[in-house]
Amino acid sequence: MDELSGYLFVGAVLFVCGVICMTTKRNGIGVLMGVELVLNGANLNFVAFSRFSPLGLDGQVVALFVIVLAAAEAAVALAIALNFYNNHQTIDVDRGNELSG
């Protein structure tokens, strides 16, 4: 169990860093980098659990799927960020303030 908790600790640190990054960054790309940190924290958990717990190969399969999905999501998110930049000449998420109420 000791070996496992080391990996889980790193995963938790990645998760917390990612969440802090998502909540404090103004730059849209910065927020997306936070999301990647969170996803990779979870991925590390999955791989560690598949090595040290009865989860087995399921964990590794999930990790592979997550890598693919993260790539797809990043592609879409970057396209949307680019579209936002084209319309607003900025990538600062706080400048998107036309919709509120």
Place this chain on the structure above:
Amino acid sequence: MNNGFGSLLDRLITETAGSYEGESAWSLEYAAGMFGQFMESSLGHFSPELALCATIVCLLLVRLFGCDKCCQPYWVALFGSLVSFGLAYYQFTDLQQTSQSEEFFTGLLIYDPFTVFFRLFLLLFLILITALTVLSGIPDDEDAPDFYCLLLGSTIGMMLMASANHMLVIFLGVEMTSVPSYVMVGFLKGRRQSSEAALKYVVYGAGAAGVMLYGTSLVAGVLGTASLPEMASRMALLVGEAGTMSDPIVRTVILGIMLVMVGLAFKLSLVPFHFWCPDAFEGASAEVAGFLSVASKAGAFALLVRFCLAFAGNPEGTGTLKEIYLYLGLGLGVIAAASATFGNLAAYSQTNVKRLLAYSTIAHAGYMLMAVSAMMVILNAPAGSLHDPLVDANRCLEGLLYYLFVYLFMNLGAFAVVALIRNQIYSEEVSDYAGLGYQAPVLCVCMGICMFSLVGIPPMGGFFAKLVIFASVFKAGQVHWLMYLILIIGGLNTVFSLVYYVRVLKTMFVDPRHADARRADVPFNSVPGLYAVMVTVPVLVLGIAVKGLSETANQVASVLFR
């Protein structure tokens, strides 16, 4: 390679259903027999989704070969959805006789009446929304294939959510639903508002998905399995060993469950994860907003029910375990009451119709969540406090399914009228609707019926649906007093909500039309008028003839409690 793929296909069909042994020469009977055999295999169970996948490929090919001038993309999309609907309907009638529940694709997905009910629901909605986009013309000819690909892809994701039996599929379904939705929200490319809405949605959505995945990793890792049917027994074992709720390992699992719930609450736009909903709806076109508010909610509710029942489906648990689930159920109830209250209060001051309907969507997600919460509370009642918890829990789900079905028509009706009126007066502000009741009476009357149904006034369908849900919350009140409080909050909310819906109707029918305002001209016998009537009539029918659907819903839900 070819051989490998061929043998894989062969294994998927014959090893899951057996090869067909009948007449070997080709004849109509032989083909029918083969079809029956195919429908019993894993691929056959998945055939509605496969039909949609094939449609997506066709849509891309149609444009590749430049046939989109002679064969409009929406015909391809409509035809594909109809084929898929037909397959799902075949499965539904087939299952009504056997009402079996079967895992397929090595336990990743599950095939039972609940799955197929949601497939039918989602495909019916897909057909109606595709018809609406044809009428309102929101994707222009240039972008139409892309738009329909996204729409169909998102629907496949929702169907996966409804048939999830494994943590991987839960995450896959949520992502497959979300990623196309982000793009659809930002589909009006040149519009500043649309791009802002898409950016907000993608930022919040990606964050929620990440948090959900982390929760999934904790749950699956600590319990040592990612398969939903095994969760309950593993959890019982874990809590049985620890004996208390304060054990760190038990706490880790509960934290994981809560993080997964965060992801689902985001999809359901529940307080406090609702920020994206009004912004996304206002920036997106009304058609896309309608799609998000109905289909994506339905898929997420199906997933929530499956996830909750994976843990708490068995009423014979031990003391500590029941306590944990009871508190989870009560927590869901509190969130439900908060969502209903917040949604209704925030809707008061809105001037944009889509934004108003977005807050109304939040409130309705709250009402529907009350059913899930009541189900959790009833299932985990202390032994002996309820006569037959399984029957009562079944009633809760029946209410949820009935509500969803009525919600499909009434919310689609409201958004369709918003889209059709926008095409006439180029505005979605409530103040610009003044006096429209005399220029486009059929649209406005349909809007009125849908809105009265959203409030829950008899004899509309919304009334009966709310009644069933409130009745099951009342039943859950016998287990814990908090549910009575939630019931009272729900009842008060219904009264509050009347005000802002009626405000829109008052603007339409009482206020005079400005002399220089754009004319809206939608006669009764035009296609848009008939579409609005077609969507609104079921709202009335479901309010009067309740027996058929409620019995079907009851039967569909009962398969989950065996």
